[in-house]
Structures are given as C-alpha cells and as structure tokens.
Amino acid sequence: MGFIWFWIVAVMLVIYVVLDGFDLGVGILHPLLARSERDRQIMLKSIGPVWDGNEVWLLAGGGTLYFAFPWLYASAFSGFYLALMIVLWLLIMRGASIELRMHIDIGVWRSFFDGLFFASSLLLAVFFGAALANVIRGVPLRADGYFFLPLWTNWRVGPEPGILDWYTVIGGVVALVALAIHGALYLAVKTEGELRERARAFVRRFWVVLFAVTVISLPATIAVVRADALANYRAYPVMFVIPLVVLLSLAGIIQFSHHLADHKAFASSCLYLSTMLVGAAGALYPRLLPSSNDPALDITVQNALSGPHTMRVGLIWWGLGMALAIVYFAVVYRMFRGKVSLDGGYGH
Amino acid sequence: MDALFLHRIHFAFTITFHYLFPQLTMGLALLIVALKTVAIRRHNERYNEAARFWAKIFAVNFLIGVVTGIPMEFQFGTNWAQFSRTTGGVIGQPLAMEGVFSFFLESAFLGLFLFGEKRLSAWAHWGSAFLVFLGSWISGFFIIVTNAWMQHPVAYSVLPNGSYEVTSFWGLLTNPWALLQYAHNMSGAVITASFVMCSVGAFYVLENRFSEQGRIFLRVGVIAGLISCVTQIFPTGDLHGRYMAKHQPAAVAGMEGLFSSAKGAPIVLMGQPDEQRQSIDNPIVINDVLSFLIYGTTRAEVKGLDQFPSDQWPAPLTLLFYSYHIMAGLGTYFALLMLVEGFLLWRGKLFQTRWALWPLLLSFPLPYIANTAGWMTAEIGRQPWLVYGLIRTSEGYSKNVSTGNTLFTLLGFMGIYSVLSILFIVLVYRTVLEGPSTDTLTLDTKAVPTTPA
Numbered sequence: 001m002g003f004i005w006f007w008i009v010a011v012m013l014v015i016y017v018v019l020d021g022f023d024l025g026v027g028i029l030h031p032l033l034a035r036s037e038r039d040r041q042i043m044l045k046s047i048g049p050v051w052d053g054n055e056v057w058l059l060a061g062g063g064t065l066y067f068a069f070p071w072l073y074a075s076a077f078s079g080f081y082l083a084l085m086i087v088l089w090l091l092i093m094r095g096a097s098i099e100l101r102m103h104i105d106i107g108v109w110r111s112f113f114d115g116l117f118f119a120s121s122l123l124l125a126v127f128f129g130a131a132l133a134n135v136i137r138g139v140p141l142r143a144d145g146y147f148f149l150p151l152w153t154n155w156r157v158g159p160e161p162g163i164l165d166w167y168t169v170i171g172g173v174v175a176l177v178a179l180a181i182h183g184a185l186y187l188a189v190k191t192e193g194e195l196r197e198r199a200r201a202f203v204r205r206f207w208v209v210l211f212a213v214t215v216i217s218l219p220a221t222i223a224v225v226r227a228d229a230l231a232n233y234r235a236y237p238v239m240f241v242i243p244l245v246v247l248l249s250l251a252g253i254i255q256f257s258h259h260l261a262d263h264k265a266f267a268s269s270c271l272y273l274s275t276m277l278v279g280a281a282g283a284l285y286p287r288l289l290p291s292s293n294d295p296a297l298d299i300t301v302q303n304a305l306s307g308p309h310t311m312r313v314g315l316i317w318w319g320l321g322m323a324l325a326i327v328y329f330a331v332v333y334r335m336f337r338g339k340v341s342l343d344g345g346y347g348h
Numbered sequence: 349m350d351a352l353f354l355h356r357i358h359f360a361f362t363i364t365f366h367y368l369f370p371q372l373t374m375g376l377a378l379l380i381v382a383l384k385t386v387a388i389r390r391h392n393e394r395y396n397e398a399a400r401f402w403a404k405i406f407a408v409n410f411l412i413g414v415v416t417g418i419p420m421e422f423q424f425g426t427n428w429a430q431f432s433r434t435t436g437g438v439i440g441q442p443l444a445m446e447g448v449f450s451f452f453l454e455s456a457f458l459g460l461f462l463f464g465e466k467r468l469s470a471w472a473h474w475g476s477a478f479l480v481f482l483g484s485w486i487s488g489f490f491i492i493v494t495n496a497w498m499q500h501p502v503a504y505s506v507l508p509n510g511s512y513e514v515t516s517f518w519g520l521l522t523n524p525w526a527l528l529q530y531a532h533n534m535s536g537a538v539i540t541a542s543f544v545m546c547s548v549g550a551f552y553v554l555e556n557r558f559s560e561q562g563r564i565f566l567r568v569g570v571i572a573g574l575i576s577c578v579t580q581i582f583p584t585g586d587l588h589g590r591y592m593a594k595h596q597p598a599a600v601a602g603m604e605g606l607f608s609s610a611k612g613a614p615i616v617l618m619g620q621p622d623e624q625r626q627s628i629d630n631p632i633v634i635n636d637v638l639s640f641l642i643y644g645t646t647r648a649e650v651k652g653l654d655q656f657p658s659d660q661w662p663a664p665l666t667l668l669f670y671s672y673h674i675m676a677g678l679g680t681y682f683a684l685l686m687l688v689e690g691f692l693l694w695r696g697k698l699f700q701t702r703w704a705l706w707p708l709l710l711s712f713p714l715p716y717i718a719n720t721a722g723w724m725t726a727e728i729g730r731q732p733w734l735v736y737g738l739i740r741t742s743e744g745y746s747k748n749v750s751t752g753n754t755l756f757t758l759l760g761f762m763g764i765y766s767v768l769s770i771l772f773i774v775l776v777y778r779t780v781l782e783g784p785s786t787d788t789l790t791l792d793t794k795a796v797p798t799t800p801a
Contacts, residue, residue, distance in 0.1 A: 049459035052414065056455050060447030062421060067444045070436020070511065077425025077432075078746035084426055085757040088419045089764055095415040096768065099407070103775050146429065146748040306437035307505075307513025314441065317517075321448030328456035335460060335467065 001311050002286065002301035005068040008318065010281040012064060016057035017128070017277060018182075018270050023047040023054055025183015027094065027121025028176065030114060033187065033198045038342065040114060044098060046190040046340045051098060053332060055091070060325075067314065069304040071145060072288045076299075079139060079147040080131070083163045087127050094120035122176065129175025133168035136280060137161065137225050138292035141299065157225055161292065167225050174213045178273060181210055181253065185266040188257070190340050196262075203257045203265070211250060214276075218243070226290075229283045242279040246272060354754040355427045355745040360727075361758065362419055364720055365765050369413035371719050374488055374534065375541025376406050377481035379572055383564075384474045398564045399477070400465075401784035402545070407462055408775050412768055419761070421447075427754070431734055431744030434511045438504055439494045441514060442521075446490035454483030488537070489530055496526030498735050499726065500595055512738075528591055529726070532584040535576045536722060539682060540715040542573030546689075547712035548780055550705040558783040563699050566708070570698065574690040577683040585679065586641075592729070593642045596736065597651045599729030602662040603672035604638055606652040613638040613650035621669050626653075662731045671724035678718035685711065 026047050034040040066073040077084055093116050101113035137157060139147045152162035155169075164172075180202075187199040222229050233239045252268030284290070288304055291297035305311065380399050387395035421443060424432045432440075457479040465473050497504075503519030504512050514520050546569035552562025593600045601607075605616050607626040615638045619631035636646035643650075653661060662668050685707055692698040698705075730736055734744040 049463055052458070053452065053455035056447065056451040059418060059421060059451055060444065063440065063444035063447040066421075066424065066432065066436050067440025070440055071433045073425045073436060073440070074429035074433035074746075077422060078427070078429035078749050081426050081746070081749050081753055082757070084422060085419075085760065088422060089760060091418055092415040092764060092768070095411060096771065099411045100771060100775065103408075104778070145433070146746075148748040148750075306440070307507050307511070310437045310441060310514050313514070313517045314444075317445060318448065321445070321452075325448065325452040328452050332456045332459060335464060 001308065002305045004315070005064075005305065005311060006281075006285060006288070006301050009061060009065050009068060010278070012057055012061035014274050014277045016054070016061055018273050019054035019057060020051070021179045021182045021273055022186035022266075023051040023183070024121045024125050025179040025181070026187060027117050027183070028125060028180045029183050029187065029199070029202065030118050030121070033184070033195065033202065035194075035198075037110075039195050040110075041102075041342055042191055042195060042340050043187065044101065044117075045342065046187060048098070049336045050332060052095075053329065055095075064318070068306055068311065069288055069299075069301075070306060071304040072299050075141070075146050076135075076139075076289055079149055080134065080163060081148065082151050083127060083131070083149075087124065087131075090120040090124050090127070094124065125176045125179045126172035129172040130164060130168040131171075132175075132277070132280060133171025134163060135289060136171075136221060136229070136284065137165075137167055138290035140293055141289070141291040141297040143297065145297075145299070159293065167220060170213065170217055170220055174210075174217050174276075177206065177210045177213055178269075178276070181206060182266075182269045182273060185253070185257070185262065185269045188262040189266050192339050200257060200260065200262075203253070207250075207254050207257070210253075214246070214250065226283075232283055232285060239279075239282055242275050242282060245275045246279060249275060349751055349755065351747070351749075351751050351754065352742050352745055354751055354758065355749075356741070358427055358754055358758045358761075359423055362416070362423065362761055362765075364723075365761075366413070366416040366420055367719070367723065368716055369409050369416065370484070370488070371537040371540045371716070372409050372544060373406065373413050374484045375537040375539070375576075376402060376409070376544070377477075377484045378538060379541050379545060379568060380406065381474070381477050381481050382568060382572070384477050386568075388470050388474060394560065394564060397784045398561055398568075401561065401779075403462060404779050405776055407458075408772060408779075410458065412772055416765070416768070427746055427749065428734075428744050429746035429748070431739065434739065435735060437507075437511055437513045438501075438520065439497055441517075442490040442493040442497075446487050450483045450487035450490065454480055454487065457483065485534065488534060489526075492530040492533060493521055493523065493526045495726070496523045496529050499529070499730055500525035501735055501738055525591065525595070528584065528588040532580065532588045532722075535580045535584050536715070536719045538572055538576035539580060540719060542569045542576060542686075543682075543708075543712045543715045545569035546573060546708040547710075550709040551780070552783070553699055554702065554705050554709060561784045566698060566705075567693065569708075570686065570689045570693050573682070574686040577679070577686045580679055581683055590642055593650075596729060598653065598656045598660055599662050599668070600642075601651060601653045601656070602665050602668045603725060603729060604650075605669045606638070606650060608654045609649060609652040611639065611649045612636040612646050613652075615641070616673075618673070621666050623665055660732065662729050664728065668725060668728040671721045671728060675718050675721040675725055678714050678721070682711075682715065682718070 026043055030040065030043055034043055062073075097113040097117040097120065101110055101117070104110075134149075139149060140159070140161070141147050149161065149163045152164040153160050155162070155165050157165050157167050184199040184202040184206075188196050188203070191199065249268045249272035253265055253272060256262075256265035256268055286301040287298045288301060289299040291299075306314075380402050383395050383399040383402065386392060387399060424439075424443070457476045460468065461473070461476040461480050464476060468476065497520065500523060502523045502525075503514055503516040505515050507513050545565045549562045549565030549569055552558045553566065589600070604613075605619065605621045605628050606613055607628075612635060614633040614635045616628055617632045617634065619628040619633075621628050639648040639650055640646045642648065689698060689704060689708065692701055692704050732740055732742070734741040
C-alpha cells in the first residue's frame, strides 16, 4: 500500500511539473522572446485557459500527500517554512499578474505585471528545483520527527545546511534551464511566425546549457551529496533504463528541434522532465525525507503512511477522481488546441 | 509575542481574508446559472448580457479566491504541523478530495465558461457555467466536512502511534454537523451574492444608467436574497443552533453570555459582558426566549458557563459574544429588509421606490461582515479545542517554527493582501462603471475598452 501511494503522489507531482512547467517556462521567456505587445499577448494567451488547471496538480498532489503521509507533510512544510511561504507568495503574484494584466490598457500597468510574471515564474522554477534537491540531500531531522532550516547558512552541504546551498542551487538552475526550454518548445507548438522562430532559436542556443547542468547534477548527487543514491539502482539494475531515457530524451529535444518537428521536440521535453523526476524518486524510495545525519531518523513510506482503512478507501475515490480529471483535461486541451491567434480565440 | 497566539492570528487573518472571496464565488455562480437559464428559456438576450457582466466580476473574484486559497491548504503543514501529523489521516482526506473532485472541475470549466461562449452552443455554455457552480459548491462541502470534524469529531479511531484514522468514509462525509453547517454556510454565500447584485442594480436604477440591466439585477437579487435570508434563519440557523447547544454547550453559553445556568433562560439582545464579575453590563434581555429557542419550551434549563471548568471556556469570550450577536443581528436585518423589498417587487413598485433602493445600495458590505462573524462564532466557540474534546489548540501548532519566522510571514501576507484588496476594488469599480455591454470577456484588447482619463 505504501508503495502504491508513494508512486501516486510522485506521479501527481510529475504531472504537475510537466504541465505547469511549460507555463512557468513561458513566464521565464516572456521578456526574452516577446518583442511587441502582440507577442506578449500571444504568449500569455497560449497558457491563459490552462495554467490554472495545471496548478491544480500541485494542490491535488499536496492534498494527497497530506492525507497519505501526514507526518511527511507536517515535518517538511514546517521545516521548510520560509521557503514554502515565499513559494506561496510567488504563486499569488504570478496568478495575479497573468489574470490582471489585460484588464487595464495602460502601458505601465501592463509592464508592471509583465515584470511580476517573469520574476515570479523564474523564482518559482528555481525554488522547485531547490526543493527537490533538498529532499535528495536530506535534512537534519531531530528525534521528535521535526527540523527547521533557515533559507541559507554558509552555502555548504554540511552538518548545518540551509535550504539554499551550492548543491540545491544547482538543482534550482537545472529546473530553471529545463523549464525555460520546456516553455520554448511549448511556444514553438502553439505559435507561428517570428515568435515561433525565436522560440526555436532559443532551444538551439541553450540545449547545451541544459545538457551541461544535467550532467553536472548527477555526479554532484552521487559522489558528493548522497553516496547511497545508487543503492536501489544496484539492487534493480533494470532501473538504469531511466537515466538512459533521460539522455535519449535530451537527444530527442536537440534532434527534433533541429528538424523543426515541434510536437516531437516538446514530447521529448515532457519525457526528459518525467524521467529526471522518476529517476530521483526511484533513488529515494522508500525514503520520503531522508535525515542528513542519522538514517534511523528518516521519514519513510512505512513509518509515515496513514491508517490502512484510510488508504484503502482512498484508492477508490482517488481512482474515480483521476478518471474525471483526465476527462476534463482532454476536453479543455481539445477545445483550445491548435495555434494561438489574437482574434477569434483558438484553433484554425 | 507568544508563538501560539501568532500562529492563531496567522491562520485567522489569512482565512478571514480568503473567505471574503469564495462566499461571493459560490453565491454568484448560482445566480449566474439562474441568469443563463432565464436567458435560454425565455430567449432573452438581456439576461445573457447580465450573465456576461457578472462573469467579469466573477473572474476577478475567483482569481483572488484561488490565489489566497492555496496558502490555506499549505498552512496546515507549515503552522499547524503537530495537528496535521496526528489528524492528517482524517482531515487530509476531504482536503485531498477537494483538490481532486472540485479544483480540476472548476479550473477546467471556468476557462470554457469565460473564453468559450463564441465556440459553444447556448446549452453547452450553460453547462460550463453549471459545472463551475457545481465545482465551487463541492469545494465548499469538503471544506465544511474538514471543519465539521474539528467541531464534532465522528467516525474515527486512534492508532497505536497516537494518530487518528477514519473508520467510516461515509460517516465522515455525512457528519450531521457538516450537513447543518453546510446548509447554513451556503445560504450565507447566496445572501452575499444577492446583496452584491442588488447593490449594483440599485446603483444603476438610482443613477438611471444601464437601468434596464439594473432592474434585472434587482429582480434576481431580491428573489434570491429573500429565499436565502429566510432559510438562513429557518431552518438552517435554527437547526444548527440547537445541534450546537447539544454538542458544544459551553460555546452556546459563551455566545449568549449566559454565565449561570437558568430555567427559562433569557436572550440578551445587547450588552457588554464582564468576564471578571461574570455579568453583562447594560443588558437588554427578553426572558425565557433562549430556553424556547433551544428546547421549544420556556421552562427548560440552559447550561451556563458555571457548569464548565474555566479551562474549558471558549476564549476570547467577549469576542465570541460579539461575533455571535453581530451575525444574528445582521441576519435578522437581512430577512426584514428582503421581506420589504420582496413585497415591493411583487407589487411592481420596487424600481420606482427610491427610499427602498437606498438600503439595497448601501447594505452590500454587511453580509461579508455577517459571514465573517458567523465563522468567528464557530471557530472561537470551538476553543480551547482544535479538535473538540480531543486536541487542544495549544497542542497543535508547529513548535519548530520560531515566532520571528511566523511574524515575518504574517506581515508579508498582510502586505500582499493589502495590495490585492486595492487591485480588486479598482477592477470591480471599473467594471461597474463600464456597465454591462455586449462584449464577451476575452484576452483581446479590443474587448477591454479603455476609460477616458
């Protein structure tokens, strides 16, 4: 049961990153790719009808995490207190900037929200990457099952880590570059003309960076931060398929975008993000939040799982709810399929 | 400052601000469905224009509700970690169900409702409005189930490690407290939306601008207001109050300011409780009424605060007393006002009777106050318990978070919410001044006309 719920939560968060990832990416690229008011509107409109639904995966995933692993939820959320609150503020500002920008046709009003949209998207990407890196690195859990981390201490991965240190900052940079490329590939799919060309050019220019930070993050994890990161992989060598797919999907991003196959390139990027996260989750299991000083204090699937009745009943309603959610998403993405145009909505 | 106090204020501030928006979302969603139904059934395009106008306000209101709602779910973990750890297996369930069953539905169909009118048939667009309404009311239900379990825990058992587990899924969802609270709360949300709609309608009719639309708003607002204001008192308020008297007698004693038990207990209409002397200054009372309201007979004995040890008294007691009295007083005013307005509407005189339009114009803030006061009654009445009778509030907060951090984020939320308030007011003000037009809400610049400076 713990295994099932671990992967349920993991998959919900993977879907969140893949979906909200592209609209965060659009936000990061907003000042870089848009040259005119028309470009800015098209970029916003490409995510307008879907960003809110994408973000729901974070809420639904968070809620599922809460009821499946209450101790993890309590310990992690209070321990990462300040970072989490900043993420909440960024989500508030980002939502407001997307929705309120178009209400008033005044230059400074729109520029203000453009700036807010860019900054909040960028910082969210960095924080999400750093959050995952924190979980991989582990936290100084105390015997009572709690911990508290300041935002930063000495930027070192040591006995007194902060939420931000050199390792978690690398995680943030990986997320930033990966989501920017993800957003560019989405824009290549959803737009036409010069904007699409600029999005494609961005990918051609920056895939090297993504390749570099991906390659750096792996030895940093295995050699420096978490020596036992490969334990699961050694026990089940078939798991080495996952990093292989990461590399293949990176190659796919490069190859397909050189051949202007936008849809396939975007699909490769989805695959890249999913396999990166699944690879990390696979290395972590059955730990949910490892202790950085004593493995006996790890929060694990076994010791954090809610009562058996709760989890059994949960499977039933969760399955039903997900089936409905998939139908809604199919309807919405179908309604708003095709290229974005400013006049007359979506489609051809 | 003490940590417990700061965590309480943190939650109280963020949730009070948050709930200013969903109450309008939920009420307005119902009224928009009503407008669209009339538009289709009577082939009246005016009602579609009205629905489009309210959709614009709905969109801004919904957005602020969403962005201020996200922190609520996360604050259970950040600020109330010990509570979350022990009860997550129970209350995490309705919270997760809210995400899975309501937020996906709402977010998906809100986009279709706001952006899809040109691409959908009339009934399909009605359907998207209906699903947004359904989603918001489902969301409300799961939140009430969560709160009701804290007010009146049912269907649980305690595991060996001290955490709580659900023993009956349906028992949790059909907690009688939840059903009563839900009915009372949703009726309160419809009151807010009715008063807001009436206020804009009265403004248009009094100003003689968009007065045709103004009359539609008044008609729909007064009818919905009359129904919801009456059901707010009877049966929902009445039943909820009696159930509460049975299961949280100390809270009811505090609400009523009843310091000592009495047969034929009086109701205090107004007064200032004095906790030290255990009496009420300047009381205006009617004898026997409280006994009658709770037990249906004037001779029944109602338990006073003297029946409970002082460490089980709800606190702060005086704030509980005032919250309850503000809620009940305003609720009575709403019902009386709507009876008068409803009568005038029925006689066909409402739109010409200027003195009757003024209170409708001015009363729209009052339901927000009444709903807030109602929730304060519920939440302060539950004190000193976080989960009634099981977990004290002082046991639930995050002891690993220092007061410096809590105050920092509380001030941060206050700052951000101040800015959100200003943006909200500016945008709604503009929308009301622009008035209903035939434009659909799109991201197209042409559809968002600029007001001349």
